[in-house]
Amino acid sequence: MSEELANQKRDLQRALNLPTLRNEQDSKASMQFLNGLMDGLTEDDLYDPEAAHRRRSDGWRKRSMHTLLDVRKWLHAGPGNRHPIERAPGFRLVEVLKFFCRRKTWEHVIEPMHTDFLLEYYALLGAGRRRKAAVLQGQMHVCLVYAVVSERVLQALGTMFTGRFKAKPDK
């Protein structure tokens, strides 16, 4: 009986194209490997190599699906298992605002404001106050945009005002 089972295992291995190990006939490790494989198969698979093939291809399909999902996650979040906190809040907005504000405003207002908001945000997260942290995040976005818009608007109004009252030599 055991000889018959060993033959069946050998046939199964040949049918599944499993990697051949050195001294496989005698190796205890390879027998354990095959036994472990057979535990996962049904009895029909022993006598039907095609069914075993199908099961194996199903497994491959599932695995490829998982790989595809991993790739999509990677594309979305970047390489590795990134924690959501690694993408600090406001960085994208700050990069956008960098194009609209002067260098001086950037260095003296936007950058230090962002740093302080981040420090406060992380302190709140550390204290477990997630809702307050979310509110602060919103407040940070509003304040950053306000700082840039107010600077630009005030600059424009100042230019208009000084231009209106500028002395003109011909009049």
Add this chain to the structure above:
Amino acid sequence: MNLSKNEVAVLSLLMGAGEMYGLEMVRKSEGKLKLGTIYITLSRMEEKGHATSRRELEPALVVPRRLYRITGAGATLYQAWIAAEDVFNSRLCGVQHE
């Protein structure tokens, strides 16, 4: 001599300390200063020459903070402001500044 409430609060904080950053001032001001407006006030004060700033060189911080220090002109202005406030209060209702 024209100082806003925020500017007076910032000057009073900077008079006591050497260098401070925005968040520290907000925490010490007990609600007088807000995080969203303090840097606008500070940049305005820097333009007027009441304060100077420098970037903090600490490698542990990803984004560097900006440290502010009061200038001589700022200190003089603050003292003049306090003196003027004292005179105003004493003439109005006899209250002296502590």
